[in-house]
Amino acid sequence: MSENEALRRAEAEIERLNSELLQGQKLQTIGQLTASIVHEINSPLGYILTNLGMLREYLAELKRILSAAEAAIDRAAEGGDAAALREEYRRIRAEAGVDFLLADFAEAVEDSREGGERIREIVKSLREFTHVDDGHMVPTDLNAVIDGSIRMCANEVRFKATLHRDYGVLPPVVCAPHRMGQVIVNLLVNAAQAIEKKGEIHVSTRADGEEAVIRVRDNGVGMAPEVQRQLFRPFFTTKPVGKGTGLGLHMCERIVRAHGGRIDVWSQPGQGSEFTVRFPMRGPASEKKTARFEVTAHPGRPGSSGAPS
Amino acid sequence: MTTEESRRPIVVCVDDQSEVLSAIRRALRREPYEVWTTNSAREALDWVTSHGISVIIADHRMPEILGIALMAAVRERSPRTARVVLTGYPGEESIRQSLDDADDAIQYLIGKPWSDDALRLTLREIIERQRTPA
Numbered sequence: 011m012s013e014n015e016a017l018r019r020a021e022a023e024i025e026r027l028n029s030e031l032l033q034g035q036k037l038q039t040i041g042q043l044t045a046s047i048v049h050e051i052n053s054p055l056g057y058i059l060t061n062l063g064m065l066r067e068y069l070a071e072l073k074r075i076l077s078a079a080e081a082a083i084d085r086a087a088e089g090g091d092a093a094a095l096r097e098e099y100r101r102i103r104a105e106a107g108v109d110f111l112l113a114d115f116a117e118a119v120e121d122s123r124e125g126g127e128r129i130r131e132i133v134k135s136l137r138e139f140t141h142v143d144d145g146h147m148v149p150t151d152l153n154a155v156i157d158g159s160i161r162m163c164a165n166e167v168r169f170k171a172t173l174h175r176d177y178g179v180l181p182p183v184v185c186a187p188h189r190m191g192q193v194i195v196n197l198l199v200n201a202a203q204a205i206e207k208k209g210e211i212h213v214s215t216r217a218d219g220e221e222a223v224i225r226v227r228d229n230g231v232g233m234a235p236e237v238q239r240q241l242f243r244p245f246f247t248t249k250p251v252g253k254g255t256g257l258g259l260h261m262c263e264r265i266v267r268a269h270g271g272r273i274d275v276w277s278q279p280g281q282g283s284e285f286t287v288r289f290p291m292r293g294p295a296s297e298k299k300t301a302r303f304e305v306t307a308h309p310g311r312p313g314s315s316g317a318p319s
Numbered sequence: 320m321t322t323e324e325s326r327r328p329i330v331v332c333v334d335d336q337s338e339v340l341s342a343i344r345r346a347l348r349r350e351p352y353e354v355w356t357t358n359s360a361r362e363a364l365d366w367v368t369s370h371g372i373s374v375i376i377a378d379h380r381m382p383e384i385l386g387i388a389l390m391a392a393v394r395e396r397s398p399r400t401a402r403v404v405l406t407g408y409p410g411e412e413s414i415r416q417s418l419d420d421a422d423d424a425i426q427y428l429i430g431k432p433w434s435d436d437a438l439r440l441t442l443r444e445i446i447e448r449q450r451t452p453a
Binding site: 044045046048049050051052053054055056057058059060061063064114117118121124125165168169172208 | 336338339341342343345346378379380381382385405406407408410411430431432433435
């Protein structure tokens with residue numbers, strides 16, 4: 011085997027292991043979101059099932075009215091007292107509360123349809139999020155990617171914070187959409203977890219010269235400088251055992267770096283944190299438009315194997 | 320409101336999703352008690368404090384407050400009101416803990432998606448039990 015061939019194989023192997031690591035981190039995130047995802051699906055499922063049961067009852071009642079109406083028409087046709095029959099039909103109609111049934115029937119159908127739509131959206135986001143991708147970079151609607159990430163953790167965020175979106179107008183941004191989505195989900199989950207009771211999360215996007223800029227800001231507990239310094243180091247976590255692997259931000263930083271970009275952090279204990287993701291909108295400078303992780307170490311860069319441990 | 324009606328027990332239901340409330344109103348519309356629904360935990364708590372409410376059913380994950388915290392407040396203000404939590408994820412840690420605790424802020428747990436028959440049966444049993452003091 012030539013030296014080049016060996017090197018190529020080694021690089022391919024590293025890329026494969028990195029992909030597995032990324033996928034593992036995604037599943038870890040899903041694990042953290044299980045409670046909210048299950049809740050998010052079971053709520054609409056609950057009212058859809060109840061509504062279907064009630065619609066069956068409403069239908070039986072409406073059928074009964076219809077039969078009464080038909081019987082009245084028949085009797086009128088056979089020479090019955092039309093005025094009296096109409097009165098009788100009106101009485102049956104009022105007693106059965108037909109106006110209510112019809113209005114509520116429509117509302118129950120509409121609620122259920124919307125509920126089904128919501129479940130579809132959640133399942134779609136889940137599928138997109140867990141999708142194994144090769145990091146291939148394509149021109150992407152970055153704001154739509156962020157919306158997808160927000161949907162993934164909607165309930166996790168919703169009961170902790172009010173989420174504000176402020177999207178700038180962006181041209182198609184060259185990125186690996188699923189991987190960038192993973193970064194945003196991580197930042198959002200962290201933001202929600204940094205909030206103790208009820209807070210605010212701001213998500214914004216901007217085009218800044220040649221760069222796309224994504225900001226995720228929370229007004230949670232914030233971080234001390236020594237925590238900030240170690241944020242991107244693998245296996246560094248402030249979360250209790252079983253809550254975090256310490257790989258989330260490390261993977262985020264690597265994904266963004268593979269896009270030729272960086273993550274900046276501002277944080278103040280007691281005031282909150284802001285993570286700023288920047289990367290070139292036309293893709294990384296390298297010729298290959300694939301979010302491959304760099305094999306070489308960058309001493310001094312946070313999260314790289316060269317960082318002091 | 321007739322005297323007969325004013326004597327009917329009242330069940331309060333609170334959930335941040337109005338579709339859930341509509342569905343529960345539908346499921347309980349022929350039941351022998353009144354059903355009051357609200358999106359606001361605060362309003363539910365006001366009702367519990369100022370009207371003799373028989374049962375409160377609350378979602379667990381709400382933006383304003385966790386169901387479990389609401390139940391603790393209800394127990395404080397109206398110990399006789401039965402407390403039911405409706406949750407999409409009964410396995411959740413905080414809920415399991417509350418059920419294990421002796422101070423039981425949550426007395427009954429119903430999972431989403433709920434069964435209408437089970438919901439109606441549970442509520443009838445609770446109200447029946449309240450009528451026949453031990």
